[in-house]
Amino acid sequence: MSGIVECVPNVSEGRRWDAIDRMADAIRSVDGVRLLDRTSDVDHNRSVFTFAGPPDAVEAAAHALVDAAFREIDLRTHRGEHPRIGAVDVVPFVPLAGTTMEECVAIAHRFGRAVALRHQVPVYFYAKAATRPERVRLPDIRKPQYEGLAGVIATTHVPDAGPSKVHPTAGAMVAGARPPLIAFNIELDTTDVKVAKRIAKEIRESSGGLPAVQALGFELTDPPRAQVSMNLLDTSQTSLARAWHEVETRASADGVRILRGELIGLMPLDAAVQVTADALKLDGLSRDRIIEAHFIE
């Protein structure tokens, strides 16, 4: 088992389907890589690709995507609601079964330096690949955006790799390593969105709740229902099972049942193993107790 790495690049193009198709094709052109998801948002004018495979293949596919995106995108004419600093805005590498965060940090650094050299693009390292504390959080790096970067690139925004000069069409790029993100919603058996909003506020990290949890309360309309929508940013800090129990306990206190969960996209194997361990009180259950985990390429 050599292990699997996931890569979730965000590119600044969400409108020209032919261009987005060519980027997807570039990713798929690398043997061993599987494109698991692609999502484009017209208002944001932005696309997110999710692909995975053996580490070397994923790194090669990230380069293929950069080549395609830099050909297709000209930031001088790009407009969209989402903040962005580059044509390839951010490229996180994510360790899955059989790979480690350290490996992903090394990939992010090698990949970022290679892109900087090949394309003369300034590159910043963020999250677990950050080399200074003020670059851990993506919004801090992206704050000046493409239009404002030239003004700060010699002061607060000296790049971690590449020239201190904004690339005219490609802007800059952020690369990094982070744990897998799980997008998970819980539908409550009530139409009262206040319940969902209150629970979301209580459990999210930003208001003193669970570590590495983002949460919002939403009102669904068809059928009418309150929903707690969550991003779990690091299941080693707060697992799916823990988030579930915290929502369930708080809903129960209001006499509200959970109707169903909803997984957006995919989840890593380790997250399912964690949930299984919790549900069956199997302390220390690990991936190697799953037969097929021994056959992940």
Next chain:
Amino acid sequence: MSGIVECVPNVSEGRRWDAIDRMADAIRSVDGVRLLDRTSDVDHNRSVFTFAGPPDAVEAAAHALVDAAFREIDLRTHRGEHPRIGAVDVVPFVPLAGTTMEECVAIAHRFGRAVALRHQVPVYFYAKAATRPERVRLPDIRKPQYEGLAGVIATTHVPDAGPSKVHPTAGAMVAGARPPLIAFNIELDTTDVKVAKRIAKEIRESSGGLPAVQALGFELTDPPRAQVSMNLLDTSQTSLARAWHEVETRASADGVRILRGELIGLMPLDAAVQVTADALKLDGLSRDRIIEAHFIE
């Protein structure tokens, strides 16, 4: 993804470690196959190997094991407490991620016929690979044992493949296909074994409980504790989550909590996906929502 098949042969040798090692080596000699577990019982004079891999490789490894076992074992001198009919007593093939029961039935038939031809050994097909109703259950086939088989091989025990003549040293062989078996125990927070025995009786299929569930109540001594010990023979009939809930509900009615679960050996990915779906109310969660499942060779 070409899929994974598991094979769990039982051989009639549990005492001579060097002979058992040579059988394990035979299995491991096939590229792509992983020997996941081996268990030998001296009293039973019997060993169980658990290996898995791509279907072709697993079939080849089963042949390699048969060759080694037939060289090592002479049933004329074999003594042990466990009923047995052959040197290689029973060879079940089990579909895991990406393979079907139909494929495993085909493998069992092809493998059984090939062993019959190559070694002149009578072969019976059981479980999902049975070709007649009276051969579905293994104990029915094995009942005469090696010593009694010659007396019935021309009447009730005409083989499904191979000669109607017991092989002097190898006896006969049973091959088949079945769902994965999960061996799972639940420890109760009580020393009263009667609670465990009553729950086991209520949930096991043989006394009208849950389909495809075998269960017994045991008294653990260190620390003293009551345990419900289960074999789940087909999780499409009764899932791990269902078995857990049934034990929990019955224990609760007696005011007894579940202390912990215990998984013996390994579990298939689909079983963990089932438990995750139940715990998070994710209707229809399937293996393809697990990222790494797309990379099972």
